[in-house]
Amino acid sequence: MARLHIRPGVDPDEPDVPVVTLCVDPEGSPGERAVARLGDHCYEGDGVLFLAGTDGWAEHTLDGRRLTVDIVVHPSVLGRTGAELAAFPGRSAADPEALLVLRAETETDPELYARAAPATAVFTGAPDRMLDADHGRPVLLGPPPEE
Template identity: 80%
Template sequence: MARLHVRTGINPDEPDAPVVTLRVDPDGSPGERAVARLGDHCYEGDGVLFLSRTDGWAEHTLDGRRLTVDIAVYPAPLARAGADLAMFPGRSSADPEAVLVLRAETEADPELYARAAPATAVFTGAPDRAPDSDSDSDWPMLLAPPPEE
């Protein structure tokens, strides 16, 4: 099961800045496996992988203290990642052509979340690993917010 958190200490350039983090298990649910494989279709930055917003994004919703993050991906990059599109009937509210591949929820401090960076850091690995583990084989994938209309 994907684990969602809002925490500081993730961005080495701004260690006090909160970041929405998601840990997906590459052997987990179909959605987790699809998100984990998206890393192969990212471009590399300074210790991070960037998923192009033309491929997919993370949608955040905060209702009281309940934070929901939906990962939306267009069908073509999802198919290139080897995902079975039939497994994902949901659609993005930002763009109905994009497929919802994963939803994660957690309780979050609204004040901490309000200071969080707009991008979501996705870490891939076994659920028992720390969500901010730092290794060359586990660069976070950064997902931007949805594209603007």
């Protein structure tokens, strides 16, 4: 099951800035498996992988203390992950052509969320090791593209 957190210390350049962090299991649900394979379609940065904003993004909604994060990806990119597109009938709130691949929710402090970086860091791995310091490079997903 995907786990959603907001935590500081994820970005070594800004260790005090909280980051919305999603942890996915590559052997988990179809959505988790698809998100785990997005790293193969990213470009490399300094210790991270970036998914192009035209390929996919993370949509955040805060309702009181309930944070919902939707990972959405365009069908052409999702198809390259080997995912069965028919398994993802949901659509993006920002772009109806993009598919809702994974939704995660958590309770959070609205003040902590207000200070969070705009990108969402996605870590992939075994559930018991997801946030280990040596776990590897996260995939960074930006917010929805603006029209």
